[in-house]
Amino acid sequence: MEDPSAEEVQKKPWKYVGYKRYTEFISTDPDLLIFRRFGTLNARVGLVLQDRISLLEQKLIDLDNEYSRRNADPINNGTLRDDIQDREALLNTISYHLDKYNKFLIQQSQLREYVRAPSRDIKSLRTWHDNHQNMAIDEEEHKYLEQHQDLICLQSNEKTPLRNWIDNSLTLRTLSIWKKQTRNVPTYEANNISYYSNTSMDSFASAMIVLVGAFLLVTPLWILQAIENLQTKLAVITTFVLVFLLILSFAMVSKPFEALGATAAYAAVLMVFIQVSL
Known part of the structure; x- marks a missing residue:
């Protein structure tokens, strides 16, 4: 079956695009x-x-107090197997609601770990709707994108600052170097939407970090070899150590103590080279 023309899609995006294309788009x-x-x-x-x-x-507390009064009928409050029917029923009800409550708290704790959706990704989704005259999905059903403070990413990949800078x-x-070919994309959509490879961007960011790291490891050795004073x-080592620390802190995903530890190891390598060359 042939794809509908661009004119047909523009007139009836709710028919030719709809949730089928929307879900395919966000799942990419x-x-x-x-x-x-x-x-x-x-x-x-x-x-x-x-x-x-x-x-x-509170009902359970009141029930326990009632059965513990001196002038009440003698009731065995020290058994669970032969407990009275009303208290046993109440405890079963409490167990049901506690289970529901505890599961809810665990779910909320996990939900709070999801990061807020970046504005750029929300904008990408809104652009998709704009490209379809905001008619591919009912207007009321894509208004959730207006709740910026309440939107989260279902899957959040920790990215280096360099990768965030690209994004x-x-x-x-x-x-164009990030573009990827996507199969089964209708011709009417291929002209409006471009798909980019996260893998290519991540690989580029990783390669840049490796190159910078290699530069910081090799360059000071040659400089130190040529200097006698x-x-x-020590001034050269101090400069490179500070640059190394800044790169770890602002260009890579590392915690402060991890950055300090790696910097200390880097400085130790350079100091050892000085001792060997003396």
Whole structure:
């Protein structure tokens, strides 16, 4: 079956594009798997579950107090197997609601670990809708993209600052070297939407980091070899160590203590070279 013409799609994107193409589009890149966290609603539901359990808890306390009074009928409060029916039923109800509440808390804890969706990725989705006159998906159904503070990425890959720099730059992000061929893309969409390879960008960022690292390891050795004055050598080492620390801190994904440890090892290598060359 032939693809519809661009004119047909422009008139009826809800027919020829719809959720089929939208879901295919957002599934091409993990960064585009953006959904709402419903933070406010989840907080309210959590409070409701908590309050229900609090009421049940108070009922159990009142029941225990009632069966412990001196003038009450003698009831064995030291057994679970032969507990009275009303307390056993209440504990079963509490168990059900506690299980639901605990699962909810665990889910919320995990949900909070998802990072907020970057503005650039939200903009990419909104651009897709703009390219289809905001008619491919019902307007009310893609308004979730307006909830910027509540949007999260389903899959968040930790990226180096260099890779983030590429993503944040429209010029760098849309270079032809990143483009990838995507199968089964209709001709009417191929003219409006370009797909870019995250793998290629990551490989480029990794290659740049490796080249810079090799430069910082090899270059000072040749410089130190050509210098005889000890103070000048120490100045060269200090300069390269500071540059190394700055690159680790701002161009790579590393924690402060990890950066300091790697820098200390780097400085030790250079100092050893000085000792050997003396």
